Amino acid sequence: MPVIEKNLKVKVLVLGDSGVGKSSFTQLLCHNQSSKTPGYTIGCTVEIKLHDFKQGTAEEKTYCVEIWDIGASKSHNTSRYIFYNNVNGIILAHDLTNLKSLQNLSKWLNDALSQDTTGGLSSIKVGSSASRNSGDDNSPLSIPVLMVGTKLDQFNAENRQFIISRSKSYADEIGCKEIHLSTIESKYIAAGSGNAVELSRFFDQVVDHAIIRQATVSSVVQSPVVDRRGSFGERRRQNVTPVSRLFGMKRD
Amino acid sequence: MYYLVRNDPFPILSPQHGILSIEQIISRVGVIGVTVMALLSGFGAVNCPYTYSSYFLRHVTDADIHALERKLLQTNEMIISKKKRLAIAKRAAESQRGEEVTNGGGIWARFRPSTPLATTENVSQLQEDIRIHEELSRQLFLESVDLHATKDRIEYSKTFKGRYFNILGYFFSLYCMWKIFMCTINIVFNRVGKKDPVTKGFEILVHYMGFDVDVGFWSQHVSFILIGVMIVTSIRGLLITLTKFFYAISSSKSSNIIVMGLAQIMGMYFVSSVLLMRMNMPESYRKIITQILGDLQFQFYHRWFDVIFLVSALSSIGFLYLAHKQAPEKHTTKDLKLSSAFRE
Numbered sequence: 197m198p199v200i201e202k203n204l205k206v207k208v209l210v211l212g213d214s215g216v217g218k219s220s221f222t223q224l225l226c227h228n229q230s231s232k233t234p235g236y237t238i239g240c241t242v243e244i245k246l247h248d249f250k251q252g253t254a255e256e257k258t259y260c261v262e263i264w265d266i267g268a269s270k271s272h273n274t275s276r277y278i279f280y281n282n283v284n285g286i287i288l289a290h291d292l293t294n295l296k297s298l299q300n301l302s303k304w305l306n307d308a309l310s311q312d313t314t315g316g317l318s319s320i321k322v323g324s325s326a327s328r329n330s331g332d333d334n335s336p337l338s339i340p341v342l343m344v345g346t347k348l349d350q351f352n353a354e355n356r357q358f359i360i361s362r363s364k365s366y367a368d369e370i371g372c373k374e375i376h377l378s379t380i381e382s383k384y385i386a387a388g389s390g391n392a393v394e395l396s397r398f399f400d401q402v403v404d405h406a407i408i409r410q411a412t413v414s415s416v417v418q419s420p421v422v423d424r425r426g427s428f429g430e431r432r433r434q435n436v437t438p439v440s441r442l443f444g445m446k447r448d
Numbered sequence: 449m450y451y452l453v454r455n456d457p458f459p460i461l462s463p464q465h466g467i468l469s470i471e472q473i474i475s476r477v478g479v480i481g482v483t484v485m486a487l488l489s490g491f492g493a494v495n496c497p498y499t500y501s502s503y504f505l506r507h508v509t510d511a512d513i514h515a516l517e518r519k520l521l522q523t524n525e526m527i528i529s530k531k532k533r534l535a536i537a538k539r540a541a542e543s544q545r546g547e548e549v550t551n552g553g554g555i556w557a558r559f560r561p562s563t564p565l566a567t568t569e570n571v572s573q574l575q576e577d578i579r580i581h582e583e584l585s586r587q588l589f590l591e592s593v594d595l596h597a598t599k600d601r602i603e604y605s606k607t608f609k610g611r612y613f614n615i616l617g618y619f620f621s622l623y624c625m626w627k628i629f630m631c632t633i634n635i636v637f638n639r640v641g642k643k644d645p646v647t648k649g650f651e652i653l654v655h656y657m658g659f660d661v662d663v664g665f666w667s668q669h670v671s672f673i674l675i676g677v678m679i680v681t682s683i684r685g686l687l688i689t690l691t692k693f694f695y696a697i698s699s700s701k702s703s704n705i706i707v708m709g710l711a712q713i714m715g716m717y718f719v720s721s722v723l724l725m726r727m728n729m730p731e732s733y734r735k736i737i738t739q740i741l742g743d744l745q746f747q748f749y750h751r752w753f754d755v756i757f758l759v760s761a762l763s764s765i766g767f768l769y770l771a772h773k774q775a776p777e778k779h780t781t782k783d784l785k786l787s788s789a790f791r792e
Contacts, residue, residue, distance in 0.1 A: 242527055242531065246539055260532045260535065272589070274597070275593045275596050278517045278592075
């Protein structure tokens with residue numbers, strides 16, 4: 197069994213309009229079963245997903261990814277900003293049967309990025325696989341984004357193509373990948389399916405982002421004079437300084 | 449109320465007219481409409497000054513909000529750490545079971561129905577803790593929403609528009625208290641007013657302040673304007689309330705029925721508002737309405753309205769008082785719960 201890394205805080209937000217299926221999707225991701233009695237989420241629910249980072253390679257490690265499922269009632273708009281700190285990844289959920297939920301996604305994304313007070317990470321260019329390997333230090337540190345279209349089971353085979361093409365334009369605009377599924381059955385993210393591959397890739401990018409950010413912060417704390425930003429790929433540094441304690445994160 | 453209903457029977461069936469004549473229908477409709485109207489106006493009469501005037505606003509500082517948010521985030525962190533332990537324990541259990549299957553538990557596996565978890569975690573205790581923390585986190589979030597809303601209201605009340613509404617609120621509260629007082633007198637002394645308030649107001653103006661106005665001419669116009677404004681605002685208020693109500697209880701199946709029910713209620717409301725407006729009009733115009741609506745016992749409606757209005761106003765005063773009282777106490781009880789949760 198690969199080593200489980202407990203100390204790195206990896207945070208992913210699930211955003212979207214009320215009723216699109218964020219809570220069902222979170223349940224599906226983390227527990228592989230859909231909830232029978234979903235209700236409106238108040239505030240935010242956090243679930244943990246154990247993600248095998250770099251699965252199949254020698255460096256495989258299991259990370260605990262926190263998935264924050266944010267409730268979307270309109271009246272709670274003013275208080276939601278406290279959940280938007282220190283984000284490593286964003287999942288935008290929209291309802292395939294409802295065009296309005298698709299159009300509101302850009303608003304959700306802008307809200308989350310503008311209210312993230314950890315500052316400086318406002319670019320939404322998704323990290324490509326090239327930057328993951330080479331540690332491209334010239335590109336801005338960007339948060340990975342994934343679009344998820346829910347309620348696919350409401351369409352029969354002919355309509356699916358049209359619906360999928362409709363959301364593709366939004367995905368291209370934001371510059372992110374997208375998957376379509378129905379949260380009722382777990383077959384949509386069964387291991388080996390295209391959706392599962394996309395999700396796994398997305399979570400790899402998220403973990404990368406978290407590692408890089410922690411390395412950046414620890415390097416700034418350790419040596420403010422020497423500019424060490426050229427060596428993002430090294431993981432040694434995160435074991436040297438237990439920066440996690442500085443942020444008040446608990447060790448279990 | 450029981451005695452009132454018994455002594456003053458509903459004017460629904462009367463031997464003179466048939467069941468389906470206009471008078472009967474309007475009298476039945478009028479009862480329901482007047483009830484709805486009195487309920488709404490009773491609640492509105494109390495709620496309006498409570499909302500508009502800043503006298504009742506609780507003082508919320510930024511420090512309060514920050515403290516609450518920190519609590520909320522701390523609770524979330526605890527939930528996260530407990531869920532991590534749970535997830536890791538679950539995975540350990542699964543891999544252990546997987547190992548036993550691959551290694552071949554042999555004959556013994558068939559006799560042992562399930563192996564005990566070789567973890568140090570107490571799973572059910574963890575799940576119970578998580579449930580409690582999640583409930584707490586929801587409560588804290590709702591309180592934070594409340595505090596933000598109050599803070600916005602405080603800032604709004606400092607602007608010009610806010611001050612204007614504040615003054616309106618004071619006037620309104622005076623008017624509402626006067627109305628409640630008049631209702632009580634009407635019920636106790638069992639009388640229905642004869643003159644409409646506008647004419648009375650003008651007469652007072654003429655007598656005590658010596659204004660030289662043509663009472664008849666001006667009172668007619670002013671009363672019409674006032675009545676128009678009152679009807680428009682009350683129907684608008686009703687529609688807004690009904691819309692909120694509709695959003696709260698509608699679902700995809702029942703929305704048609706609810707819409708039709710609400711349309712019915714609105715129709716009844718309108719008819720009964722015409723009925724009640726009769727009291728506000730000058731003498732000559734009352735005859736017109738009496739002719740249109742037929743031979744109804746108007747006195748009954750006015751009394752019924754007064755009674756329901758009084759009941760509704762008093763009960764909403766009671767509710768708002770309780771709600772207002774509970775709000776400052778919420779902080780102390782939450783602290784107790786949170787500290788006991790941390791002690792575990």
